[in-house]
Each structure stands twice: as structure tokens, then as C-alpha cells.
Amino acid sequence: MNKVLIVGGVAGGATAAARLRRLNENLEIIMFEKGEYISFANCGLPYYIGGEIKDKSALTLQTPESFNKRFNVDVRNKSEVIAINKEKKYVTVKNHKTDEIYTESYDKLILSPGAEPIKPNIKGLENDAVFTLRNIPDTYKIKDYIENKKPKSAVVVGGGYIGIEMAENLIHAGLKISVVEFSNHVIAPLDFEMSCDVHNHIKSKGVNLILNSAVTEIEKNGPSLKIYTTDKELYADMVILSVGVKPETSIARDANIDVNERGSIIVNNNMLTSNEDIYAVGDAVEIVDFVTKSKTYIPLAGPANKQGRIAADNISGIESIYSGTQGTGILKCFDLTVATTGINEQVAIQNKINYEKSYTYSASHASYYPGAVNMSIKLLFEKITGKILGAQIVGYEGSDKRIDVIATAIRANMTIHDLTKLELAYAPPFSSAKDPVNMAGFVAENIITDKGEIFHWNQVDEIINDKDKIFIDVRTNLEYENGHINGFINIPVDELRQNLSKIDINKKIYVTCQIGLRGYIAARILKQSGFMCYNLSGGYRLWNSVFGKNEYKEDIKLNNETMVPINANTIAIDACGLQCPGPIMKLSEAVKNAEDGDVIEIKTTDPAFSGDVEAWCRRTGNTFGGIKSEKGISKAIIKKGGAVNHEVSTANGKNIIVFSGDLDKAIASFIIANAAASMGRKVSMFFTFWGLNVLRKPKKQNVAKDFISKMFGMMMPRGSKKLKLSNMNMLGIGPKLIRNIMFKKNINSLEELIEASIKNGIELVACTMSMDVMGIKMEELIDGVKPGGAAAMIAHAEESDMSLFI
Ligand code: FAD
Secondary structure (H helix, E strand, O other): OOEEEEEOOOHHHHHHHHHHHHHOOOOEEEEEOOOOOOOEOHHHHHHHHHOOOOOHHHHEOOOHHHHHHHHOOEEEOOEEEEEEEOOOOEEEEEEOOOOOEEEEEOOEEEEOOOEEEOOOOOEOOOOOOEEOOOOHHHHHHHHHHHHHHOOOEEEEEOOOHHHHHHHHHHHHOOOEEEEEOOOOOOOOOOOHHHHHHHHHHHHHOOOEEEOOOOEEEEEEEOOEEEEEEOOOEEEEOEEEEOOOEEEOOHHHHHOOOOEOOOOOEOOOOOOEOOOOOEEEOHHHEOEEEOOOOOEEOOOOHHHHHHHHHHHHHHHOOOOOOOOOEOOOEEEEEOOEEEEEEEOOHHHHHHOOOOEEEEEEEEEOOOOOOOOOOEEEEEEEEEOOOOEEEEEEEEEOOOHHHHHHHHHHHHHOOOEHHHHHHOOOOOOOOOOOOOOHHHHHHHHHHHHHOOOOOEEOHHHHHHHOOOOOEEEEEOOOHHHHHHOOOOOOEEOOHHHHHHHHHHOOOOOEEEEEOOOOHHHHHHHHHHHHOOOOEEEEOOHHHHHHHHHOOOOOOOOEOOOHHHHOOOOOOEEEEEEOOOOOOHHHHHHHHHHHHOOOOOEEEEEEOOOOHHHHHHHHHHHHOEEEEEEEEEOOEEEEEEEEEEHHHOHHHOOOEEEEEEOOOOHHHHHHHHHHHHHHHHOOOOEEEEEOHHHHHHHEOOOOOOOOOOHHHHHHHHHOOOOHHHOOOOOOOHHHHHHHHHHHHHHHOOOOOHHHHHHHHHHOOOEEEEEHHHHHHHOOOHHHEOOOEEEEOHHHHHHHHHOEEEEEEO
């Protein structure tokens, strides 16, 4: 064997070439790459577009010349292999520099042609402002478009890894972003409940996240684009299409090399195809799932590199085996880290695996050492053996190393019992004596050894109305008052022993706490006292991240320069680790003890704080200086008193409380609101109870709900077009009549008035308390609506000289 040809000059191809040369100095190696660039950093492309990577040259790790110099490989870029003759063992090549077509013989051939972006059947994809991202020319096209055309907005189609990275980087580049995702959550390897924190985080960074929706058509709209989705129209200056990739294997198929129904090349564990002289690697091949041992497709850079090396080994006579891909992946999602390894629940169910899961919420390092932030870990394991099947982590600092530890454990076929024994590096700035991975192991072990029987977030609805069960929330009174699952009574864990005699021992007890830890202690107390007891896995925190109000607030730029005058007395408060309302209470106390003009800098890890602090400042006459979140820690600046420059002083805003869900009253509200806005007044509309129906989307949204909420949702009008008149409804003829008259008299329809109100900057606030009562979720309301509580409404009223209750 003297001559090896390689098709594709990036991850798998370049690795195979380098390994071949290191193993055999005498081999003739030719690497064909149809593009201009070889061995480039695909994974870094979004960061160059966003400006994080500044230097273009950082993307190209090698040039054809440097690769040739280092490895003595004949690198032929702009050279596309267009056919394989496996009988006569030669390939046909088109040289795109000269248009010459020639053949090249081989002893062994390695195919690493990668995968291309999927282009679904959407009308208008050929538009100049629609982009996909695979390689360096794609990257330059997007970057040039941003620099020359100065787009202000973009729609990213697809909420996978590349879609979310692009959303983040386009925001860095200064664009307003909508992400349209077909399924009910972003990042497919995550399970739904683990993605809920990710959704909130993305929204808090200003992304308009549209789930359960598909783009159907893209149309030119003057200089920009109109994007039709299954339930609405969007306007943007550019579109990034990132709905996944498919193997680029036409030359293999044409040569009758075996491929599966997806088009992936079928290889054995030596990376050998159905032909004894042709190997294939990377995004083009079908792989074995390391956990389930079934055939699947997981296109990732690490596996492509490893497979390139294995193919080279086998060609060189070194027996080398690829034992499968487990799909370890990680994503920087703004400040958040999202990481997965192994399989998720969907795959476990498909493969009929008898699995169980645990949820833990652990600090990245000792909580007493500054800067600790929590990470949420979901562990999947076999029920009987405890074998680890997969893990998902959503967190900040330290999430990466924990996923790698679990990925290693999966490779070593370890069980959850092994996780409890791992001795991991500990000092307070880095970890805890019980590392988050150990904690995940302890909790999982308690579950399968029946020390902590559990129930899950998605079972609450089914059992909450069962009279033979007792539901106890064992958090403190304050935590319970601040938010709880309806149907749970409150007995704090520290008072449980004294109250045991009051609990009916014949009933099953279901406990919850914030994250599952105090619930476990309560369950142990109860169990050892003879009760049948179950603990809510992941606690109220997880349940609330799925079903809760999930208020979020975009970052408001911190205004240190104007807020912190020279010589101002600055008081720093660390409220990290405290849950709502802890941080607000700490702030209130600090302000009480401060002098007028003092500046308070408060740090917190409570996600609800950003939604509360501004309204609190306005209500209390203190000056809000902004809030910024980074890596899970929000820092806000507040100046005691002196809210003189604030909108409060103008006091000519208009505050409209829309209680009614009647069509005529809704029209009147929006006419008044738009009129006031057009006179330059700051207008806030607070929708509560039936008024919320005005804001509902017309289409049913796929959101998790309990039974009562579903019933409520079915009975109430879904959106502005379904509203009735307060008088003369005439079995539904009245609204049609009114709409017709308004149309004839050239008066805007309610829908147009709503659209105008958003354009006019009118603040549409949905009352979170009423939403909670009526079981309405934010996803069901039209875009542009913010969640808010009574405090926010009162703050608006105080800034207004008119409040209307309609
Ligand atoms: P590629 O690296 O795609 O190389 C294939 C090459 O073959 C291409 O350059 C193509 O032009 C060439 N080619 C195709 N057909 C022919 C032909 N007939 N003749 C000659 N040449 C041909 N993975 C991760 O693990 N982590 C990440 O963070 C990550 N981020 C990514 C970000 C982006 C924007 C993209 C596009 C991918 C990312 N990936 C990431 C995926 C990763 O880049 C791929 O899994 C990996 O590059 C696959 O290697 P490969 O050799 O199979 O294919």
C-alpha cells in the first residue's frame, strides 16, 4: 500500500492525513478539499461573526502550504472529488481553479466530506438576506452583510446549538433577534424541563423566543424581509437558517457504497465502509450510540477527529476500534452553560430502558466562598443496576468540568454508586467537599436504594386532587408565602417532628421543598415514623421553572458613571444564594440604614430580583441605576433617594387597567392608550383577569398545564378575535357587525390598534397573579407583553396623572 487519497480537508480529513504521515513517512498522501480553506475552526465561526474572535486568521489553523510543509501531504484545495470508481480504484476530481477534470488512483481512500445544512421546503430561501453557516465563505458573507447593510434585526430559524450560538453572537453584533423553534424547547439533547431555565435566560438577554412554530415562507418586504411562521408574521433584515445538518454523501451513494436511509455512510467499528479499500469518518457516517448500542447520527467535532485517527491507524496496520459516540456536547448560551452527555429521556423511552432520574441543584464551589453559583444537574440511570445513562447540566462556572466527569464515568461504564466514591479536587474556591457530581450520585443512590422515594414534576397534576394523599411543603413560611404549588400545606421541616401526631398516618404523604434536599430530610423523618412518603425530585424550583410565572427582565445597562458620584459612599451587599424575597429585604434594610445619596451595590443570584428591583425603587423613591447579569450573578445599583431624574417627576403618564375582556371595552382602552402615546405620554396598560383574554394568541400553544388551567383555557376566548360585546352580542353577530362598521368608517380594528400600541411603545403588562389564577402562561400571550405584578402597576400609577379601570 503506497497511496492514500482523502476527501475533505477539515476535522476528520486533516486529522487522518496528519496521523497517516506520523505513522508512515513513505506514504503518498493527497488530500482533496472542494473549498478554499482546510483545517479551519468550524466551531469558532459564530464567534467571529459576533466579534468575540477578532482576527480572521485565527479561524484558519493551517493553510495548504503550512500543512504540506509540516506533514508532506499534497493538499489540493478547490478540488472536488466528483466520482469514485471503486472497481478500478480511482477518483475523478474537478479542479475549480482551472475547471480541469482528471483522475487519481488510490490504494486506500478515506471519505470525510462532512455534512451540509438542511434546507427545508420554505419558499424564499434563495433571498440574498437568508444565510446558512457551515464554512469560512458563509461566515464572511454574514459578516460582510452585517458590516455593509447594517441590518437591525434577524430571525434565526432553529434553536439548536448553532442557532443559539448565532442568536447570541448577532446580539453582540447589535441586532434584535427572534429565534423560531419548531419543538417545545431549544437544544434537542436537553429534556423539556431542563430547557425551561434556558428559555428564561435567552429571553432575559432580549431574544424573542418563539417555540412550537415553524417558518413557512420568507418574502421580500422593501429592503427587509417578511417571515411567515405557522402562527404569525415577523419582520427582519436577515434570516439565519440553522435547522440541522445532513450527511454530504452523494459521491458515496453514486459509487454504491452502502449508506442508510438517512444517507449516512455505513461503517464498521474500524471505520471501514462496505468496500474493503474505502474508509469513512466524521459527519458523513452512521455511528453506534455508546449507551444504547443502536445505530444513530451524532455530528460532532470530537468524534470526527477520533474517527480520522482510527481510520489512519487501521490503514497503517494498527488495529483500532471506534466504540461509539455518546454525544457529549456543551454550549455557551450567553452567560449560561448548557452541557449534555449520554442519552436523554426520549432516547431512553425509545429504547425501552427501565430508567430513573434525579435532579440536584448544587453550588459550583463552597457557598461560603464568594461567587458560588448553582448548577442544575439531571442524571439518568438504569433503575436496577444504577448504570449511568446520561446527564444534563444547566449552570454557570464549573458546569463544564462536571459534565466531563460524568462523560468519563459513562465511558467507563460506571454506576451512580461509583459517582458517590469519586474523589474530586476540593478547595473552597473550586468545589465543595461533596462535589456536585458526588451529590448527584448520593441522591440517585438514595432513590434506587429506596431511602428516598420520589415523585416527579410532571406527576403533580395527576395526584394533587387525590383526597387520600397529603401534600406538605416543608420550606419556611416566608418561602411558602412567596410561591407554592396549590394544594400543598406548609409545615417547615424544623417543625415537622412536633406536628407528626396531626398527620393522618393512613394517607400517603407527598413533600416538597425548594430543591429536594429538605424534602428528603422530611421524608426520612416521616418514613421512620411509619408514614408512606414521597419527595418531589428537584423540588419547587424545578416545578416552578416549568409551570411558574417565570418572570424575566432584560438587562438594563449599569450606569456607574452617572450613578456613583465621586466621593459617594458605596455600600456593597452580597445577597447571593438568597431566594426571593431575601435580596429585596436585604436591600430594603441597607437603604434604611444608609444616608441620602449613598449608593448601594447589591449582588444576587435570585433570578426574580431583576424583575422586582426597579419597581421597588420607584415605589420607595430611590433611584434605580441599572442591573447587569453575568454568569448567574446579577449586580444592581441603587442610590438612596433622589429619584428626581426619573420618569416619576414628569407624572403625566397614563395608567390603564384592563379588567374587562369585552371587545368594545378593549377597543376603547386601546384607542385611549394610542391617543395618549401619540401625545408623547408614557402609557402603561395592565391586563388583569378577563382582560388577559385580549392578549391571548389565537392558536393553542403547547404548554404544560394542570387540569383546571386546561379547562379554564378552553372556556375563555382565545385572543382579540374571539371577544364578545358587552351589550348586544346577539349570539356573536354583534362583534362582526361592529368590526364591519369600523372597517367601513376606516377605524382601525382591535388587532391593528394592538399592533400600533406596541409600535408606539405602550407598555403592555400581564398581571402575573391573574395569570396564575387563570392558568395562563406567558407563551400563550402575544409578543411584546411583559409579565408584572401589582407593585409594578402601582409604580406606574404613581408616575401617572390618570388611571383608568376598564
Ligand atoms: P467537515 O469538518 O465539515 O469537513 C468536510 C469537508 O469536506 C468540507 O470542508 C467540505 O467542503 C469537504 N468536501 C465535501 N465533499 C467534498 C468532495 N466531494 N470533494 C472534496 N471536498 C469535499 N462540533 C462540536 O463538537 N462542537 C462545536 O462547538 C461545534 N460547533 C460548530 C459550529 C458550526 C458553525 C459548525 C458548522 C459546526 C460545528 N460543529 C461543532 C460540528 C463540527 O464542526 C463537525 O462535527 C466536524 O467539523 C465534522 O468533521 P468532518 O471532517 O466530518 O466534516
